[in-house]
Amino acid sequence: MALFSKKKTEEEKPQFSVLPNHLGIIMDGNGRWAKKRGLPRTAGHKEGAETFRTISKECAELGIKYVTFYAFSTENWKRPKEEVDAIMRLFKEYLLEAKRDFVKAGNNKIVFIGERKGISDELNALMDEAEAETADHTGTTIYLAVNYGGRQEIVSAVNKLISEGKTEITEDDISSKLYTVPECDMIIRPSGEERLSNFLLWQAAYSEFWYSDVLWPDFGKEELYSALREFEKRNRRFGG
Ligand code: FPP
Numbered sequence: 514m515a516l517f518s519k520k521k522t523e524e525e526k527p528q529f530s531v532l533p534n535h536l537g538i539i540m541d542g543n544g545r546w547a548k549k550r551g552l553p554r555t556a557g558h559k560e561g562a563e564t565f566r567t568i569s570k571e572c573a574e575l576g577i578k579y580v581t582f583y584a585f586s587t588e589n590w591k592r593p594k595e596e597v598d599a600i601m602r603l604f605k606e607y608l609l610e611a612k613r614d615f616v617k618a619g620n621n622k623i624v625f626i627g628e629r630k631g632i633s634d635e636l637n638a639l640m641d642e643a644e645a646e647t648a649d650h651t652g653t654t655i656y657l658a659v660n661y662g663g664r665q666e667i668v669s670a671v672n673k674l675i676s677e678g679k680t681e682i683t684e685d686d687i688s689s690k691l692y693t694v695p696e697c698d699m700i701i702r703p704s705g706e707e708r709l710s711n712f713l714l715w716q717a718a719y720s721e722f723w724y725s726d727v728l729w730p731d732f733g734k735e736e737l738y739s740a741l742r743e744f745e746k747r748n749r750r751f752g753g
Contacts, residue, residue, distance in 0.1 A: 526575060529741050533698035535579040536572060537713050537720065540565060542704030542728030549728075555599035560730035562603040571734050573621050573653035575741070579695055580655055583712050587628065587662035601636060604659065608639040615643070620652035626692040627661030628669075656694055663714030666691055691715055699723060701740050703732050721747045 540561055547557030565582055572580045585600055611623065623643040632640070640659075670690035674682050697716040700709070705726045709717065723740040725732070 527738055527741075529575070530745050532575065532577050532741060533721075533744055534577075535581070535695045535697045535699075535716070536577050537581045537583070537697045537700040537717065538568065539583045539700065539702040539706075539710065539712055540729045541702060541706055543730060545704065546728040546730040554596055557728075557730055558596070558600050558603055562607065564730055564732050566607075567734070568732065568737060569621075569653075569655050570619070571737055573619055573655075577653060580653060581626070581658055581694060581697070581713065582655070583658045583661065583710075585627070585659045585661070586711060587660055587665050588711070590631070590660075601633065604657075605636055605639060608636075608643050611643055612639070612646070615646040620650045622647045622650045622652070622654040624654055624656050624693075625659055626656050626666075626694060627659045628665060629660070631660055656692075658712070661712075663709075663711045663717075667715055687715065699740065699744050701725070701737075703727050703729050703736070719749070719751050721749065 543557030543561040544554045545557070546560060547554050550556075565584075569580060569582065584604070589600070590597060625640045625644065629637055629640070667687065670687050671682070673690045674686055679686065694713065694716050696718070697713050697720045699721045700712070700717060701723050702708075703725045705724070707722075707724050713720075721744060723743055725736055725740075727736055
């Protein structure tokens with residue numbers, strides 16, 4: 514028996530021959546997770562926020578350069594106010610926690626994508642602060658899509674080009690006016706749903722998809738590793 518066992522923090526990470534440069538994750542199934550346990554939907558979101566913490570940390574430790582989490586869509590405002598308020602509170606808690614020590618939180622960059630209009634001044638200020646305080650971090654960029662819609666992103670890019678007087682536009686023109694999110698290599702969607710739901714429409718043009726029946730609050734490192742193992746095997750041809 515070894516005299517010294519490796520501490521958990523020193524555990525070796527699985528090795529991957531190739532990793533997605535940009536991974537997109539649709540955090541789905543919080544409501545069903547709560548319902549199955551006879552809990553309010555908000556309890557599912559709270560647990561989902563914990564999963565977000567675990568998985569974002571793991572992605573960073575594996576060395577994935579960019580990860581986008583779909584946290585709140587432009588359509589999610591239609592949900593009951595109590596549920597929307599609870600989700601906004603979870604964002605606030607996360608940002609306050611990050612603010613207590615932006616360095617300790619890792620060398621990761623936090624960036625929000627989505628429409629800021631409609632979000633409270635208090636939350637907007639915390640979002641600005643998190644972005645500013647982590648802007649020169651060189652680790653993983655964690656994009657949080659909040660009040661985000663892929664169509665809205667494209668329409669707003671086109672409107673910016675129109676206001677600049679463009680009458681004919683190229684793909685590069687549109688790309689230049691989107692949120693500065695790179696092409697997405699893989700999208701993970703748990704909870705048994707197999708659709709894109711207005712997520713990264715432009716950037717997902719050549720994304721590999723990976724689905725799982727596991728509900729987001731139960732999504733763990735093993736599911737992440739399975740998705741990444743599958744990514745290693747995919748033969749990406751980009752239409753060629
Ligand atoms: C979709 O599941 C989930 C959401 C609309 C909210 C996601 C928000 C979180 C995971 C909390 C994020 C917190 C931080 C700190 C980033 P659903 O509610 O539609 O699930 P259902 O399809 O089972 O009803």
